[in-house]
Amino acid sequence: AMQGCDVVMHLAALIAIPYSYHSPDTYIDTNVKGTLNVVHAARELGVERMVHTSTSEVYGTARFVPITEEHPLQGQSPYAASKIGADQMAQSFFSSFNTPVATIRPFNTYGPRMQPDDGRVVSNFIVQAMAGRELTVYGTGSQTRSFCYIDDTVEALVRLMATPHEVTGPMNIGNPHEISVRELAERIMRLV
Ligand code: UDP
Numbered sequence: 001a002m003q004g005c006d007v008v009m010h011l012a013a014l015i016a017i018p019y020s021y022h023s024p025d026t027y028i029d030t031n032v033k034g035t036l037n038v039v040h041a042a043r044e045l046g047v048e049r050m051v052h053t054s055t056s057e058v059y060g061t062a063r064f065v066p067i068t069e070e071h072p073l074q075g076q077s078p079y080a081a082s083k084i085g086a087d088q089m090a091q092s093f094f095s096s097f098n099t100p101v102a103t104i105r106p107f108n109t110y111g112p113r114m115q116p117d118d119g120r121v122v123s124n125f126i127v128q129a130m131a132g133r134e135l136t137v138y139g140t141g142s143q144t145r146s147f148c149y150i151d152d153t154v155e156a157l158v159r160l161m162a163t164p165h166e167v168t169g170p171m172n173i174g175n176p177h178e179i180s181v182r183e184l185a186e187r188i189m190r191l192v
Contacts, residue, residue, distance in 0.1 A: 002041045007161050008050045010038045013086075017057070017079045024078035031082035032089060039093040039101055049100050051160050052090040054170055056107040058083050065178065066146065069105075069170055087170060100165040104156060107174035111150030122147065125185055129192035141182030146174040 002008055014020070014030045035052060042050040059067050060074030075081030093099035110122040117123075128135050156173040179187075 002038075002045055002047065005045070006048045008038065008042055008047050009053070009157060009161070010035065010050060010090075011053045012038075013053070013083070015079070017077045020077050020079035020082070024082075027078050027082035028085070031079075032085040035086035035089050039090055039099055042101065043093060043097050043099045047100070049161055049163075049165070050090075050102070051157060052087070052101055052103045053157075054087045054103050054105040055080075055083050056105055056172065056174065058087065058105065065144075066174070066176065067107075067172065069172055091168065091170075094168050098165070102160050102163065102168050103170040104160055105170050105172045106148060106153050106156075107172065108145050108147045109150055109153045110147050113150075121145070121181060121184065122188075125188040126192065129189050135185045135189065137181055137185050139181075141185065142180050144178045144180045145184075146176070146178055147184075148173055148175050 012030070012034060014027050020027045039050065039052070041047075056067065057077075057080045058073050058075075059071045060076040060080060063071065073084050075084055087103050090101045090103055094101050108120075108122075110120070114120065114123045116127050125135050152175070153173055156171075160167070160169070160171065
């Protein structure tokens with residue numbers, strides 16, 4: 001599939017954390033072995049640039065905020081562990097073979113065409129507020145996130161594609177503003 005491609009964006013993965021508790025081996029197959037297949041093909045075919053998509057989930061529960069690229073990696077779920085493995089595999093192809101791969105770590109992305117039933121907080125709250133239902137704030141609502149608008153995530157991916165080969169990342173793509181789940185609920189209720 002990559003034959004004749006100048007640039008490859010690798011976004012394929014199994015992403016559901018709960019399912020990774022159930023079938024961790026499929027996460028190794030798809031996320032680690034799948035990434036190996038893609039970097040291997042990138043090397044063989046001599047693609048000009050490859051972007052590997054990681055996730056903020058590799059950092060686990062924040063030990064400090066904002067989470068920087070220097071934050072320790074913590075495999076808190078088989079999903080997170082498989083993404084850490086995938087990142088290391090991508091990085092090793094640059095270190096070992098000079099394959100021009102860069103890794104990007106998006107934080108919680110939201111925006112148009114988000115699946116309304118995927119259980120994520122922004123889409124859940126919007127659907128609930130529009131239906132006049134109560135918003136399901138889990139726990140105290142004091143937990144915070146840095147949400148990244150989809151256009152910013154896309155722009156980061158596109159910009160990374162155009163960087164020199166020496167730029168390998170990993171690079172966090174987020175938002176300097178932290179918001180609690182409770183504040184988010186209040187803001188969405190107000191806007192709706
Ligand atoms: N959350 C919530 N109500 C919901 C969905 C999520 O309070 O209906 C909370 C959830 O407990 C978490 C935060 O919102 O603290 C973000 O959850 P999400 O699943 O969107 O992203 P992730 O936890 O993967 O960062």
